[in-house]
Amino acid sequence: MSEPRLISSYLAALADQLPASIVEELADGLTETHRSYLQQGLAPDLAAESAVAEFGEPQEIVAEFARVNPARRAARRLLGIGPLVGACWAAALITDRASAWPVPFAARVLIGVALITIIGLLAASALSSRYRLAARAGVAGCVGIAALDAVLITAVMFTSAPMTWVVVGAMLASTARIAFAARSLVPALAR
Amino acid sequence: MRAEELKGHLDAVLLAALEDGPRHGYAVIESLRQSTGGRLDLPTGTIYPALRRLEQAGLITGSWSVVGGRRRREYKLTAAGTRALSGRRADWLDFSATVSAALEGRPCPSPV
Numbered sequence: 685m686s687e688p689r690l691i692s693s694y695l696a697a698l699a700d701q702l703p704a705s706i707v708e709e710l711a712d713g714l715t716e717t718h719r720s721y722l723q724q725g726l727a728p729d730l731a732a733e734s735a736v737a738e739f740g741e742p743q744e745i746v747a748e749f750a751r752v753n754p755a756r757r758a759a760r761r762l763l764g765i766g767p768l769v770g771a772c773w774a775a776a777l778i779t780d781r782a783s784a785w786p787v788p789f790a791a792r793v794l795i796g797v798a799l800i801t802i803i804g805l806l807a808a809s810a811l812s813s814r815y816r817l818a819a820r821a822g823v824a825g826c827v828g829i830a831a832l833d834a835v836l837i838t839a840v841m842f843t844s845a846p847m848t849w850v851v852v853g854a855m856l857a858s859t860a861r862i863a864f865a866a867r868s869l870v871p872a873l874a875r
Numbered sequence: 876m877r878a879e880e881l882k883g884h885l886d887a888v889l890l891a892a893l894e895d896g897p898r899h900g901y902a903v904i905e906s907l908r909q910s911t912g913g914r915l916d917l918p919t920g921t922i923y924p925a926l927r928r929l930e931q932a933g934l935i936t937g938s939w940s941v942v943g944g945r946r947r948r949e950y951k952l953t954a955a956g957t958r959a960l961s962g963r964r965a966d967w968l969d970f971s972a973t974v975s976a977a978l979e980g981r982p983c984p985s986p987v
Contacts, residue, residue: 706923706927708946709900709923709947709948710920710923711945712899712900712901712945712946712947712948713899713900713901713904713919713920713923714920715945716901717901717904717919738918738919739918739919739920740917740918740919740920740921741918742920744918744920744921745918745920745921745923745924748921748924748925749923749924749927751924752924752925752927752928752931754931757931871931
């Protein structure tokens with residue numbers, strides 16, 4: 685039996701926004717729902733209309749999948765712990781007079797721009813109801829924050845910045861965040 | 876019963892639908908329809924992301940099989956899912972007994 689056009693176009697709308705494995709599962713459920721209506725005696729087109737109506741709006745389903753995306757969950761957690769790690773670095777910069785550290789002005793600007801971009805990516809992932817945007821922005825944000833933390837740690841180790849307990853604490857906070865971001869990437873990339 | 880009213884209980888309801896054995900998404904929906912007499916009014920397409928969320932939480936596991944030439948994802952409860960279901964069921968029975976007693980103006984039964 686060929687698939688009614690309404691069901692094909694419904695699945696095509698989902699396929700535009702969701703990975704193939706998810707669409708495959710939804711297609712199975714929708715086909716079974718359609719079949720169930722046919723068995724109840726509905727005409728094929730009416731059965732297709734009823735099945736699609738029962739399934740719900742494609743945007744609603746996509747938004748629900750975006751909500752459970754592992755990359756989005758990682759982005760939300762990274763945004764949650766961000767202020768804590770930021771406070772550690774702020775304490776290090778204030779107490780150790782970071783303005784005197786031998787870091788070029790261009791590098792400081794670059795770090796600032798990178799941080800703002802990463803926060804933007806994480807926020808886009810955390811708030812988006814679009815699955816692919818949530819997934820891609822979340823992965824990019826995880827990679828970005830881990831890279832930025834690695835740069836900060838390396839910069840402190842290779843400049844003549846004083847290695848005080850506050851600086852060591854900030855480096856440990858960044859190391860923990862790198863580990864968290866790396867662990868979050870595993871399920872995020874598996875889908 | 877609308878989807879908003881089910882919020883907070885959907886996970887337990889889905890876990891209960893898998894208690895008798897592994898089921899694929901549509902079979903879970905059918906099981907819910909039968910056990911509730913079709914009174915749950917929610918877009919059935921949103922059951923699938925909820926199943927993925929439970930899978931990520933380690934309460935169920937999903938695996939692919941081929942049935943009638945179509946790939947189908949089947950879910951089953953994990954040990955953690957069985958424990959979670961048991962806990963949520965006890966919480967719900969306690970909650971509903973308490974609220975029912977309050978609404979009916981009778982003393983709340985002592986917890987067993």
